[in-house]
Amino acid sequence: MRYVASCSFGKDSLSMTLRILEEGLPLDEVVFYDTGMEFDSIYHNRDRIRKLLMEKKIPFTELCPDRSFLFDMLIRPVRYRKRGNRSDPYHYGYEWCGGCARWGTAGKVSVINRHYREVYPGETIVEYIGIALDEQKRIRSYPDGRTVRKYPLIEWEMTEADCLNYCHEKGFDWKENGKDLYGILDRVSCWCCRNKNLKELKMIYRYLPEYWQRLRGIQSRIPEPMKGKGKSVFELEERFEREIRAEKPVQMKEVKKMAQKIAVVNQKGGVSKSTVVLCLGAGLADRGKNVLLADLDAQGSLGISLGCDYPEKLPVTMAEIFQMMEQSPDSTDAVRGILSHSEHLHYVAANRKMAFAEQKLSQTEGGEQFLKRFLSLIGTEYDYILLDCPPALGMATVNALVAADQVLIPVQAEYLAAKGLEQLLQTVVRIRRKANPGLGILGILPSMVNPKTRDSRKVLQLLEDTYGSSIGILPCRIPYSVRAKELSSGTKSIYELDRNGKVAAAYEQLVDTVLKMTGTAADHKADKEGGSG
Numbered sequence: 001m002r003y004v005a006s007c008s009f010g011k012d013s014l015s016m017t018l019r020i021l022e023e024g025l026p027l028d029e030v031v032f033y034d035t036g037m038e039f040d041s042i043y044h045n046r047d048r049i050r051k052l053l054m055e056k057k058i059p060f061t062e063l064c065p066d067r068s069f070l071f072d073m074l075i076r077p078v079r080y081r082k083r084g085n086r087s088d089p090y091h092y093g094y095e096w097c098g099g100c101a102r103w104g105t106a107g108k109v110s111v112i113n114r115h116y117r118e119v120y121p122g123e124t125i126v127e128y129i130g131i132a133l134d135e136q137k138r139i140r141s142y143p144d145g146r147t148v149r150k151y152p153l154i155e156w157e158m159t160e161a162d163c164l165n166y167c168h169e170k171g172f173d174w175k176e177n178g179k180d181l182y183g184i185l186d187r188v189s190c191w192c193c194r195n196k197n198l199k200e201l202k203m204i205y206r207y208l209p210e211y212w213q214r215l216r217g218i219q220s221r222i223p224e225p226m227k228g229k230g231k232s233v234f235e236l237e238e239r240f241e242r243e244i245r246a247e248k249p250v251q252m253k254e255v256k257k258m259a260q261k262i263a264v265v266n267q268k269g270g271v272s273k274s275t276v277v278l279c280l281g282a283g284l285a286d287r288g289k290n291v292l293l294a295d296l297d298a299q300g301s302l303g304i305s306l307g308c309d310y311p312e313k314l315p316v317t318m319a320e321i322f323q324m325m326e327q328s329p330d331s332t333d334a335v336r337g338i339l340s341h342s343e344h345l346h347y348v349a350a351n352r353k354m355a356f357a358e359q360k361l362s363q364t365e366g367g368e369q370f371l372k373r374f375l376s377l378i379g380t381e382y383d384y385i386l387l388d389c390p391p392a393l394g395m396a397t398v399n400a401l402v403a404a405d406q407v408l409i410p411v412q413a414e415y416l417a418a419k420g421l422e423q424l425l426q427t428v429v430r431i432r433r434k435a436n437p438g439l440g441i442l443g444i445l446p447s448m449v450n451p452k453t454r455d456s457r458k459v460l461q462l463l464e465d466t467y468g469s470s471i472g473i474l475p476c477r478i479p480y481s482v483r484a485k486e487l488s489s490g491t492k493s494i495y496e497l498d499r500n501g502k503v504a505a506a507y508e509q510l511v512d513t514v515l516k517m518t519g520t521a522a523d524h525k526a527d528k529e530g531g532s533g
Contacts, residue, residue: 002120004029005128006112009038009045010188011174013130015163016153017049018170020128021056025152027128029059031115033108035069036437037190039181039211041174048172061119063111068433069104073097073192074221095224098194116147128152132160179207192218192438194226198236201227205240209258210376212237213405214438220517221440259292259382260518261375262442263404267424269391271412272447272478274301276510277388279494280408283511285344286495289383292338294318295350296371296400297390298358303349306341311351314339318350319357322399325370334374346382354396361395368435371399384518393427401431406440406518410447410478411463421467442517443472445510448480476510479503 003026007013020027030053032046046062053060065072074093097104116125125147131138132153139151153163164182167173174181174188181188184203189195191204191211205212212233219226219233226233264273264280274297281293295302296318300311311317316337324334337348361367375385387400401407407428411421421444432439444467450456463473481503494504 001124001126002028003126003128004031004116005130006031006033007049007130008032008189009042009049010130011164011167011182012132012135012153012160014045014049014172015158015166016128016130018172019156019166020152021052026126027058029061029119031061031063031112033063033112034433035104035108035190036064036433037069037192038437039174039176039188039191041176041181042188045172045174061115063115064433065107065111068429069097069437070218070432072103072107073218093222095222096194096226097190097192098196104190113147124148126150130163132163133157134159177207177210191215198227198231201236202240202243205237206244209380211438213258213260214440216518217405217438217440257383258379259375259385260406261379261385261387261404262406262408262514263387263389263397263400264408264410265389265397265400265424266409266411266421267391267393267397268412271410273391273410274305274388276408276410276445276447276478277302277386278305279507280510280514281345281384281386282495283507284384284514285342287511287515289344290381291345292378292382292385293345293347293388294371294385295348295388296354296396297350297388298352298354299390300349300351300354302388303339303347303351306339306347306349308339308347308349311349314349314351317353318348319353321348321374322357322361322370325373326364326367329373330377332377335378338378354390358390358394358396361399367395368398368402372403375403384514393424398427398431401428401439402435404436404439406442408442408445408514410445412448425471441471442514443474445474445476445478447478449477450480451477474510474513476506476513478506478510 005013005017005020005027007017007030009032017030030049050060067076072094073096076093077090078092078094079090094103123146127147127149129139129149129151130153131151136151136154158166184207185200186197187195187200191208192215196204204215215226215233216237225231225235227236264277266273274295277293281291285291293302293306300308303311303317308314314337316334318337321334321337324331338346339349340346361370371387379385387404389397389400409421409424428439428441444463446460446463449460460473460477467473479502481501494501494507498504
């Protein structure tokens, strides 16, 4: 007989696991099923318990869905129950999880039971389940013939309040953005769960803007409104904003949106990443958006293009910011690295020291989180933060993917450039699973396109055939232009160099597309009608 605790690291299952350890009950393993869509504080508590279990030499197993949760949610082919007159027998993705659509729970039970069969073949499993005394209605029967489920919290007569107090007494909490999640949410389950009521969703919108941005990204890819007709994430945002504005002015100070963080990534060099960051940033700033450009490349091209002739002489660059985030995650000294290019356009430069900083990141526990820490300090000061990544999938790029809401992938209209995307996409999937489940992909941006050549046309068709349905190819086509190369040798944007040219027109279309896809199309329309600031 084997004794296993199934722990989700919410208050109930965590208090159960802690008390089992405290009372010395038989325990052969602790199992955690990670959807990849949990709150950050869940992962923080997981890491603490994992160390405790290592000290006691009790195995800890982390299970996950067979395919990523987002794959099941957005991409998996699902056959229609009633096909009707549809030409395609499938729709794509299970869509929102929760309510009647409990595909996430079914997947969890299937994966855990399979684990038991593989690790303990033929043995009886006693599975400890963390359901509190006042939550017995949540008990479900999942018979598999050889698993006995025990509910220690009910035997101990521990209510939900008792469980929370017990965890607090042991030094565990669920604080994020200065808020105790159990103070603003009924359940600290997956942040994208459809079962969250409107009160909880309003709290997420109000106090946890980073998760709200992730919900927006998911809703933009799911036609079904999260909470039913008239209650999509975007419609709820408008409703919550009206309700908050109607409250007392003193409470309005707490309502601040986090910037949309976009990582511009491709491990191949020479695909115009820095030019895309520069032109997109300048275009957004032209529309009155407050924009920060962050250079993560040791070559320092972005800062030089913005007029920083000697980035080596700057006292604070991205390398120093990473060092500050390691020593003191809440340090406001890091903002000294932000330089002003114009009223709405700021930037953080990089230089050769970034190469040494990146090497140190790979040797530092939690080093992939340093950029996220920095951006969390300044995120409410900007509408957009664009991350210019180096031509490699090293720790600087990993930091960008962990911190970002969306990925924009410029691809040169050449055959080899298009074929090299798979490794990047695998990295995005890995980051989603391990560190940033809300990471979305804005799409692939064809760059340096010459529509007159057969090669360019063939590459565009290859991209469309391979990634058009799964990732999406942006409608913009950045043309090849000698004029655009002048951007790297001066401080003028493409709009100042050649506003009426074809390159400027393509970047204007990119700005329109980004504003629309990130949910600020209404603001964008007002900006165009009223003129930029």
